[in-house]
Amino acid sequence: MELDEPLIDERDLARTYDGGAYSDPWAAVLDYQAVLRYASQHPNKGSHAIATALEIPRGRVRGWTDDNRKPDAVRGLETAREHGWLDATYLDPKFTALNTLVANVFSGGSIATETFVPSFALNHHDHRSHVIDALEATGVEYDFFHEGDDSRATEVRPTSGGTVLGRTLAVLGAPVGPKAQLEDFSLPWYLDEAPPEVREMFVLAYLANRAIHQRTKDTVQIQEERSKSYRDELAALIEDVAEEPVTSGDRMVTISAAAARSLGLQPRYRTPAEPTD
Structure with missing residues (x-):
């Protein structure tokens, strides 16, 4: 993989979503894009004409064109694109943050199975942590949980865009769900061809927790x-x-x-x- 090539594939991110009527969520994205493109090129055509031309159910087309509804995968891709994650290359600061968070999922965090929201345990009571720096670099907002609970470590979780961030980390190879129950457990695929500074950042973030x-x-x-x-x-x-x-x-x-x-x-x-x- 080239150093200037984006690492996160839109198709892989889309396929972390439920496609609803589509067995492949990426197909929903393609149909949605086709409908909007056709509608922009034929502004006088209604949902019936668009549905007939593209052979897509009219109710689906009407929801997308008239009611401004979007497939969940489309909304997720839009959020990821707005944050710069889809364009991130190995040496991009955004990817540096994502790489750090992936390492922290492996070594001191988790991604919820149903919601994909990541959670990270903090080793410092005063919130001075490289995890906080990484979350801020990704552009998401976050909040702290279990503060003042002596029986549990303080955790930080993204709030805005949290589910999309978790899905993005999963595409990069971060484990989803309870790690102890995962049989196929291996390091992220992108490390194989990563430049030395990316591999070093992953290792240092991992060791900070473990x-x-x-x-x-x-x-x-x-x-x-x-x-x-x-x-x-x-x-x-x-x-x-x-x-x-x-x-x-x-x-x-x-x-x-x-x-x-x-x-x-x-x-x-x-x-x-x-x-x-």
């Missing part, structure tokens, strides 16, 4: 109770970014001290002057 620092060592671990293939895949990605050893073991990915230093991970429990492993 890095476990050792009290007596400079190695860093990630606990992942997923398939061995996923742990191997994750370890390989981090090792590629760090250019230092990262290993995959039983329920853990271990980042060597050299790799941790390469990634800029600071020891959490000791000062740099203390002995290291």
